[in-house]
Amino acid sequence: MxxxxxxxxxxxxxxxxxxxxxxxxxxxxxxxxxxxxxxxxxxxxxxxxxxxxGGSSSATSAGSAELMKDSSSSAGAGDGARSPQSLSGNGAAGSPGMAPSVPPARDTTRWFGTLSTPQTTAFTAVEPTVASRWPDVFSGAYAVDAAGARVAVVVTRHDPALEDLVTRAMPSPTDVEFVVMSHTLAEKEKVAKEIVDQRMLWRSKGIEIIAVTQDARADQVVVRADEGSSPGLIAQQYGDIVRVVPSTQTAPGKLPDGSTLPTLQQ
CATH class of the missing domain: 1.20.5 (Single alpha-helices involved in coiled-coils or other helix-helix interfaces)
Incomplete structure (x- = not known):
């Protein structure tokens, strides 16, 4: 164009x-x-x-799993633990002698000490069940004789189911007897724990708590204490459930009679 x-x-x-x-x-x-x-x-x-x-969720999930694991371990750390029957230990910081501390859980020597017989072993095996199922009846146990061939189970009243369980666990039905006392184990353990927890308060009143143990035979909490200028104050507060044994702390490097430990020979 x-x-x-x-x-x-x-x-x-x-x-x-x-x-x-x-x-x-x-x-x-x-x-x-x-x-x-x-x-x-x-x-x-x-x-x-x-x-x-995704990475954040994975990290969060891993952290939660770890936390649950720690919680389970912690929870499981304390699984089956019972109130103390014997509360003597190394003592609190700054205290020159023994002071109460909670013993390991499931103390198999709490009732019979170093005795180990078929009868004591049989009761030790069923004791956790007895204590958990009959907390308002069970009070403790002890060896009837020095050899540990017979054991006595202390109760606040006769309970056929409890007695049947323990009797069937024994090598022979005649290896156990049931003794009725006034205080349950739970009552005595509560008093023992309270005394231990308040040892600083007792110290402020001039009383040094040295050790706290159970005496099933006497149905009492036994408190070893240096009462100083306030004798009778603990028994006055707790009544017959407590028996105070006057004691004095042994100074470091000293024997109970007050003598000095011998020098180690090189």
Whole structure:
């Protein structure tokens, strides 16, 4: 077409159509490019979020599992522990002699000491069951004879089910007898724990608590204490459930009779 020639209507319409198609194509390309960019950014961002939150969730889950494990261990650390029957130990800081401390749980020597006979072993095996099932009846136990061939189980009243359980556990039905006393084991352990927990209060009153033990035969809590200028104060507060044994602390390097320990020979 000659540029000097006036445009014809058909050529003008053709050029306008071509320009419109080109403009539409450019817009479509721009929109597709922007959409592709958004998709890529969204995909990368989603992957990053998934990785970050997934890692965080894993870490949180691991931490929770560890915490539950520690809690279970701690809980399990203290599983079956009983109130103290013998509370003597190394003592509190700053105290020159013995001071009460809670013994390990499940002390198998609490009733019979070093005695180990079929009868004492049989009762030791069922004692946790007796104490847990009959807390308002069970009071303690002791060896009837020095050899430990017979044991006595102390109760606050006769209970056929308790006595049947213990009797059937014995090598022979005649190896056990049941003695009725006034105080349950739970009562005595509560008093023993209270005395131990309040030893600083007793010290402020001039009384040094040295050791606290159970005496099932006498149905009492035995408190070894240096009462100083306040004799009778503990018994006055607790009554016949407590028996105080006057004692004095042994100074470091001294024997109970007050003599000095001999020098070690090189």
């Amino acid at each position: 000659n540029d000097l020639e006036p445009p014809r209507d058909d050529l003008f319409a053709q050029r306008a159509l071509m320009r419109g198609r080109a403009r539409t194509s450019r817009r479509r390309s721009a929109l597709l490019g922007a959409a592709a960019a958004v998709v890529v950014v969204g995909a990368v961002g989603g992957a990053w979020l998934t990785g970050t939150h």
